[in-house]
Amino acid sequence: MRVRVLFFGQLKEIVGRGEDYAEMADGARLEDLFASYGQRYPRLAGFRHSLVASVNQTFADWASPLATGDEVAFLPPVSGGAGTPAVARKEAITELVRDRIQTAEISARLKAPEDGAIVVFEGIVRNESGGRRTLYLEYEAYEPLALKQMSAIAAVMRSRFGADAVALVHRLGRLEIGETSVLIAVTSAHRREAFEACRYGIDTLKRTVPIWKKEYFEDGAVWAQGEVPPLPSNLPKTESIK
Numbered sequence: 001m002r003v004r005v006l007f008f009g010q011l012k013e014i015v016g017r018g019e020d021y022a023e024m025a026d027g028a029r030l031e032d033l034f035a036s037y038g039q040r041y042p043r044l045a046g047f048r049h050s051l052v053a054s055v056n057q058t059f060a061d062w063a064s065p066l067a068t069g070d071e072v073a074f075l076p077p078v079s080g081g082a083g084t085p086a087v088a089r090k091e092a093i094t095e096l097v098r099d100r101i102q103t104a105e106i107s108a109r110l111k112a113p114e115d116g117a118i119v120v121f122e123g124i125v126r127n128e129s130g131g132r133r134t135l136y137l138e139y140e141a142y143e144p145l146a147l148k149q150m151s152a153i154a155a156v157m158r159s160r161f162g163a164d165a166v167a168l169v170h171r172l173g174r175l176e177i178g179e180t181s182v183l184i185a186v187t188s189a190h191r192r193e194a195f196e197a198c199r200y201g202i203d204t205l206k207r208t209v210p211i212w213k214k215e216y217f218e219d220g221a222v223w224a225q226g227e228v229p230p231l232p233s234n235l236p237k238t239e240s241i242k
Contacts, residue, residue, distance in 0.1 A: 092154035
């Protein structure tokens, strides 16, 4: 059987490409596919316990069986749309963008007469990391799965914390010092719910959404070492979205 294989971040650099096709025997599992690449790329094998994988844009267990035509993505530790339609209450804005994040415009779209609070968090690019001067950053994502997970996080922000409208927007591509890389905005009737939902949103996005950051310094570039993605059973459930 033939499966499509996607690599991101450091993994893409190790194998020398972001997309490949693999021929596997019938009955092969996800771990068999990774092992076959690990034999060809020993550095890749070293990531076995610090990454997760997805099959057809859904996080999968290593023992998951594969079928012809599957899309498999190997996801290293994560770094931590289009148009401007009106936002219906109890819905969310979840976007990956390549232009500047328009914080004021997005916040205005979220507000409604019944809201008593809005909490806005912006992650911005700073000029140093680990004592080294940062020149700029580049972000990349496994976009279909990233948007799926962002929508799942938004659903939890509303259901668990009682938030009204929410926005999770992350920028991709090259970012200069001082630019906004991620925006989390939450409206609610009371401030406590908005603060708690916002904190959950950014913390969970940084831990679970497949977005990677490459930092460029005066003396070279490195992929940021993020957190090891949690097991699929501990991720926000995408199937809970209506």
